[in-house]
Amino acid sequence: MLGQIQGQSHAVEAIRRAFVSGRLHHAYLFAGPDGVGKGLLATAYVSALLCPQRGAQGDACSTCSTCLRVRAGSHPDVHRVARREKDDGGLEPQIKIEAVRDLQHALSFKPFEANYRVVIIYEADRMNASTANALLKTLEEPGANTHFVLITALPNLLLPTILSRCQRIRFAPLSRAFVAAHLSRECELDPVMADLVAGLAEGSIGKGRALCKSELLAERAALLARVEGRDEDDVALPSIRRVPEALSLAESLAGRKAELPFFFQLVRTWYRDVMLSQAGLRDEQLVHRDRAALVHKRASELKSADVLERLVRVNDTERALDQAANVRLSLETLLLRLARG
Ligand SMILES: [Zn+2]
Incomplete structure (x- = not known):
């Protein structure tokens, strides 16, 4: 009806x-x-x-x-x-x-x-x-x-x-609050997780539903820590700045093709948040608002041109994989570039 x-x-x-x-x-x-x-x-x-x-x-x-x-x-x-x-x-x-x-x-x-x-x-x-x-x-x-x-x-x-x-x-994207409320019922997520998934889903219940099923959702913190080289308490960790670490992450992601859209979405929204923080937007507008402190810290460390460059790399790699490029090689190149600087 x-x-x-x-x-x-x-x-x-x-x-x-x-x-x-x-x-x-x-x-x-x-x-x-x-x-x-x-x-x-x-x-x-x-x-x-x-x-x-x-x-x-x-x-x-x-x-x-x-x-x-x-x-x-x-x-x-x-x-x-x-x-x-x-x-x-x-x-x-x-x-x-x-x-x-x-x-x-x-x-x-x-x-x-x-x-x-x-x-x-x-x-x-x-x-x-x-x-x-x-x-x-x-x-x-x-x-x-x-x-x-x-x-x-x-x-x-x-x-x-x-x-x-x-x-x-x-048809417009649905509001984040609407998607979060829907997913918390349908996928039984706690409020913080439902809010995060709704942010990642960009107004789409269909995308949110797929994210709920992703194995990478539970690994978000660990994944971001490997890409960023520090955990949520800002403690330094082995990161993709070490080349073997980058290659091993690329290999593990290449073996889980179904999870790749989630990986790209995660990294894209992360650097987008860093960019929004540099532009002075409020925490409520961040996708990773549960990690706002770390977002702001990265925003103060990276040049805005670097952040933009990373976003372009992420998008280019995702597009290349759509056209059947070599998955592992493309991911290796992306991770090594993200690790630079
Ligand atoms: Zn009828």
């Missing part, structure tokens, strides 16, 4: 107004960061379109057989297009053109039972030009009572011809 979606009142109200005024757009683009509720609102919107007992304010009843099947992903008039799974369990890098052709075939028949049928396209930015152009034909001539929801975190990667046919609904 629309009324059950929290933290995205702007997006929810836009959809609600469309139902109340009877002016639904045939194609919506739900645009905003991953893990902030775009998929939830898509399900609530689709339920509301199909539910025979929709309320005057656009809320589906959420209990009828239609609503249950939309939620379970088994309603025959809801068509979902997404990247497909590969044999190794990972996902194809792009939505295949066959997925759009299958959709067009399915849409060539009448709806099974509802007045409307709906197409949801997940990660709509992951279509190459020919796939997007195939979809464009369907968007232009969808047939009666066919509605679309395109979901994306990267709207700028969509073709302008697709964008111009959609009404954009913007």
